Amino acid sequence: MSLHLYNTLTNKKELFKPIQEDYVRIYSCGQTIYDDVHVGNARTYSAWDILNRYLKWKGYDVFHIMNITDVGHLTDDADQGEDKVEKAAKKEKLEPMELVTRQILLFYKEIEKLNIDFADIYPRATGHMVEMIEAVKKILKHGYAYEKNGTIYFNVMKFEKDYGYPVLGGRKLEDLLAGEGGRVSEDELKEKNSHYDFALWIKADKGHMMKWPSPWGEGYPGWHLECSVMSTKYLGKVFDIHTGGIDHIFPHHPNERAQNITMNKTDEEPIKYWLHSDFITVNGEKMSKSKGNFYTIRELLEEYEPEAIRTLFASTHYRSQSDFSISSLEEAEKKLERLRNTIRKAKESKGGDKDNLLRAIENVKNEFEDAMDDDLNTPLALSKLIQFTGKINNNLDSKPNILDEAVITLEELAGILGIDLSEKREKSQDAAPYIDFILEIREKLRKEKLYSIADEIRDELQKKGLAIEDTEEGARWYIKGKT
RNA sequence: GCUGGGGUGACAGAGCGGCUAAUGUGACCGCCUGCAGAGCGGUUUUCCGAGGGUUCGAAUCCCUCCCCCAGCUCCA
Known part of the structure; x- marks a missing residue:
């Protein structure tokens, strides 16, 4: 097509x-x-x-x-x-x-x-x-x-x-x-x-x-x-x-x-x-100033990430009326998170020797293009990308170069939809050594099975906007949502 | 009134003549985890506004009706 x-x-x-x-x-x-x-x-x-x-x-x-x-x-x-x-x-x-x-x-x-x-x-x-x-x-x-x-x-x-x-x-x-x-x-x-x-x-x-x-x-x-x-x-x-x-x-x-x-x-x-x-x-009504149901980009950006807004826009076809609400924006945030989590996992994976992801990469490219060729069907195209994340997550033991290609493909195609999946310049880069240090201590507490203190530390860090994930190789952290 | 676009599972949203009607979210159950998170697997029993018709076969085409939205004033 x-x-x-x-x-x-x-x-x-x-x-x-x-x-x-x-x-x-x-x-x-x-x-x-x-x-x-x-x-x-x-x-x-x-x-x-x-x-x-x-x-x-x-x-x-x-x-x-x-x-x-x-x-x-x-x-x-x-x-x-x-x-x-x-x-x-x-x-x-x-x-x-x-x-x-x-x-x-x-x-x-x-x-x-x-x-x-x-x-x-x-x-x-x-x-x-x-x-x-x-x-x-x-x-x-x-x-x-x-x-x-x-x-x-x-x-x-x-x-x-x-x-x-x-x-x-x-x-x-x-x-x-x-x-x-x-x-x-x-x-x-x-x-x-x-x-x-x-x-x-x-x-x-x-x-x-x-x-x-x-x-x-x-x-x-x-x-x-x-x-x-x-x-x-x-x-x-x-x-x-x-x-x-x-x-x-x-x-x-x-x-x-x-x-x-x-x-x-x-x-x-x-x-x-x-x-x-x-x-x-x-919320189902025409947006107008007199009704006061007006969202400016300026105010939305105070609380939400631009990528989430773009994900939301890509989620409905441009010729369809779309209803904006904060909950729809939050739903878009979740889609974004899913895309990002997959990329994070793929990048952190050591890989293996499987190569069946190769076919999924080929497929997603074709499906994405078919969807877009049909009068820019972005909701379909986006759903194909999300389907693709499942494929990647199931094949984290693929050959490293194939994994790389999967990530590049996902980033490239999402980019066409205006969704930037590249890693955020972490605002708290300066804080990174300290966060790492805290997590090392927490790791020791966990080894000692002092879980209540360890959990408290995790809760506090999460409140400050960090996601903490415990893995076999120790805890990982990243900045969640808006930085 | 006229013109256009719609009415699909709890919600969002694809599909527009033919595989068990995508996909995501939510809910529930498992796996994993010290617990979470993320991820994976499964479940959510027959979702296509109503009624006719065409067809071997319709959510998809035609007719009638009901309802929603937008435009017809400046607006992206």
Whole structure:
């Protein structure tokens, strides 16, 4: 089997074939950078990280762009209301760009902690104002936009007539018509030719801070525009994969696609595969700030290991809604522990002369790849790894080189899922000689059968976060869980 | 209302036409251990929302119904 991905553009799994043989160009919708990264964001980025790693493992060169929206995302609907960045900045009495800088730095740190590979470029909307204005000009010139009082709207009806409005996720334009009905304000309707039209460039109201001069007066770009402009700039008019959250199936991505087509005037489908990851719920409810059921990565990392979070993410398929709870995270911790325990045992084993593990290594590689080829079935892939740990544990008397290979395989495959199994840099390295010393004394007590004192020592060390295991060759210890 | 995705053992979560329906967790019992831990073995008696249909054969396909979630407003 070879890699198949579920394409929201066609609503089916398709064989993945990049435009260029060994080179894959990916654009990911990143985040509007006014707030901390939460589990939901992280889950999505984790999914694309796995996609990237897997493609690389398969031998492709991957060029990955993830945008950072630092202007143009409004609190109300697409075309009115306050800019989110500006609003958040005002609240904290910061310059908008000051807030953005702070949040970006935090974003990078957390992405790194979560073992999410950095994208090759993180372009920012504010850095592409010139290109965005040029894009609006092009779309106007090509006849798919019109101006009303300094605001430029995209003409969806005309686009629909000429190209067919993108049907992402099985939706049709008519479906969106009244919808749940008139959330569109009177003012807006007055200006727009059609209810579906969206703004490319928005005239700045008085007091709007984030604005730029343009041929149509001072204004700022519409939300969708940056993605079209930046993807075209860095990836070209036609590229392979576009990712994003399920919420972008409408309206962001169809609009973005319409812009790509009309500004670049391509007859070819500009983006071959659209991938969307589903949302996370918290204890069965949609995660939202108003409900207070919001987990930021920052707070989770205070108590849990990033590897546990990645294990949790890998435990559900990216296109399934997954319910986040502390107990699910703790369950993921246990899976992680199992993986680590096996590696520890294998590394400590002296080995023997068996070689039937060889076949298990071959099998797990194949099974893992089959699972991943099927639209990145990470839960299945992970279960194969866990099955493999059983095989290793049953064959700790294998030839040392085979044991080594088993460990390398396990680490490599888990790594594709973003789960780093390499040994932790032990924080208490300095304490190691003392711990060893204490355990030597404890060993003497055990030989004297002074078990109550020995057990007391063990309990105390365990309370401090160490795992103590007695073996024939004496006690072993390691740092358990979060260091 | 419309659109999409779902309902699988105590729980999480694969499977989507055909071996006794993965895997993990939990519970229980063994092995190991001074006791634990980790690990290993076993058990958890017929888990596929309901009802029809197609088929030699369905959790898997079709129809009807019930229920859940999300989207249709900014959102990963």
